[in-house]
Amino acid sequence: MTTDTTLNGVKVSYKPKSEKKAEPKKSRDFSRDGQKRVHYGKGQSKPSRPSRTHKSRTQSATPDKNYSPMSHLLKDPRYCAIDILHKVEKGQSLSELLATEMRELNDSNQRFVQHLVYGALRHFDVLSFQLTHYLQKPIKSTERQVYLALLLAMYEITEMNTAEYAAVNNWVALIRAMNKEWAVGLTNGILRKVLREGLQPLPKNTAKVSLPKWLSESLISHWGVEKACAIAEQFMQHPPMTIRVNPLQSTRDAYSALLDDAGVDHQVHAHSDSAIVLTEAVPVSVLPHFDEGISSVQDASAQLAAVLINPQNDDVIVDACAAPGGKTVAMLERNPELTKIYAIDSVSNRLKRVQENVTRVFQDELADKVVLSANHFENFTADEAVDAILLDVPCSATGIIHRHPDIKRLRQPTDIAVLAQTQADLLDHAWSMLKVGGRLLYSTCSILKEENEGQMQAFFAAHNDAKECELSLPFAEREAYGYQILPVFSEQAEKMDGFYYCLIEKIDG
Structure with missing residues (x-):
């Protein structure tokens, strides 16, 4: 029995799967286009095919000589963040790296990388504490980039305003692009588990899990547990932007009024006659008369x-x-x-x-x-x-x-x-x-x-x-x-x- 249906406005006839089994197989003596095949006996040579006018598959698959997987990765903002973090661990300055390692990125991606790297570094030891909970066994020291990728990814999906599952997919794709196939499933599993379960509660002594061991011990010894924990928690926060008003040109109250007029939210500092603390950091170009020396960032x-x-x-x-x-x-x-x-x-x-x-x-x-x-x-x-x-x-x-x-x-x-x-x-x-x-x-x-x-x-x-x-x-x-x-x-x-x-x-x- 033949059944008719319509696909995209075209009438199509097909036979049910059970009826197709009864069809006789086509003879091997005929090619796909119905032409009779010519069989060559032993000792007979097959005539050569006419030359093709289009490029062969080999030719079309030849890669661009200027292409390299590494150059492609350097344009990925998340890989750039991994690379910067890895170099910081090897002793390079973050401020210098941010000035030199993001040249392949547009302004938006540069801001993303800066936010991601600063945040991950502020929370580095806490993120390491969290990651240990999700790992069944430690990641080899030779695979440090994978470890750093997981820390950065955990920070992004828990602290940054990005679409969570899209971020997970981006990190998984990056791990694959880095030729770390062994870590693809690991990355996907850990990040999705973090999204489902959330992060683990921290111990009361936050200084022990948010600072390097030597520094937490030193602060606890110098200032006691309570103050050491308060310091450690403050180190994970974004610092304020404070400005100093030049008394030769203005007063703090007068400059505060200029900031109000410019729409810059702020408050005067309680313990300084020249300091004003901004609610959020702004480019110095936004500060009234900055180029004329009426204020400085300090x-x-x-x-x-x-x-x-x-x-x-x-x-x-x-x-x-x-x-x-x-x-x-x-x-x-x-x-x-x-x-x-x-x-x-x-x-x-x-x-x-x-x-x-x-x-x-x-x-x-x-x-x-x-x-x-x-x-x-x-x-x-x-x-x-x-x-x-x-x-x-x-x-x-x-x-x-x-x-x-x-x-x-x-x-x-x-x-x-x-x-x-x-x-x-x-x-x-x-x-x-x-x-x-x-x-x-x-x-x-x-x-x-x-x-x-x-x-x-x-x-x-x-x-x-x-x-x-x-x-x-x-x-x-x-x-x-x-x-x-x-x-x-x-x-x-x-x-x-x-x-x-x-x-x-x-x-x-």
Whole structure:
């Protein structure tokens, strides 16, 4: 029986499957087009086919000489994130990698990668804790890129505003494109399980699972479990954008009104007369009159340096580690009647940023008061007696991990002793050039006692011509020597980076 149907407007006849079995098989003596086949006997040769006018399959499958799987992957934003994270683990700086490794990506994908990498680094240890729960066995160290891909993927599907299952499919496709077939099912299974079940609850001591072991132990030892956990949790948050208002051009309240007019949501800082905290970060081009020097981007903790050193008329000041120039500019804003500021940095490109900031904020007559010196501070000598020295020394930067989350991966416990020795050497050199009656402000963006209170204890023990000056910093922890600001957002320390300050006066010994 033949059945008729219509497909796309065309009448089609077909026989049911049961009737088709009864049809006789076509003879092998006929080709598909019904032509009778010619059989050649033993010793007979088959005539050659006429040449084809179209390209052969081999020719059409020849790949482009300029194509390579790796170049194709580099255009994938998620692979770019894996690559950057992998290089951070090998010791490269995140900020430098973001400047050089995203050239193949458009602006939208660059923003995506930056958000993804920063977020994954801030949550790195927590994500590792979560991933361990889902893995039946550890991933081999030789497959580190797969491990990093899983961390990045977990962050994207749990913390970023992307379509969850589309993100899973993208990560699975990327793992396949990386020729990691063994990990395709693993990736798909883990990510879908995370979507179904959610992340595991963290233990009460979050410091232990959100920081490297050596750092969590150090913070717990220095500050106790409660504060260490609060610090660790803050390090996983996006840091605020804070601006400093130039008192030579405006007041904080007047500039706040300009921000209102520009539609920039903000609040004035509770513990600084020049700081305004933005609700969300914005490009500096959005800030009113930024190019005219009316404001600068600087955290409230860092803004304190100029306040505490308190520049006086006719002062000669040394900014020992000046780049990028925020503190140099702030000191001159505080008192344009000072005589001179030596701005010193050993890296010429960093010193160039100091010059750019000075030029943006000041007219020529004030800008000329800043003398740039491309020098290692320990080799620098001033031409005259020095009234004040700002010594913002190289440090572990453990107080600004929320701004530079790669620090958690780059910094090693063995670094601390090396940094402490460098700091001690810089202190001794600074002290040797400071005149009697002069003042030295020692500062770090560290929250480790070895670099701060411990450093000062050793310094005062070795110098009987040194006297600590009392400071009014009620939101800071008062140490045996100096003041520690912890990066814990509260009414006492509202939106401030981790910083340490100790002001020292040189007296007759």
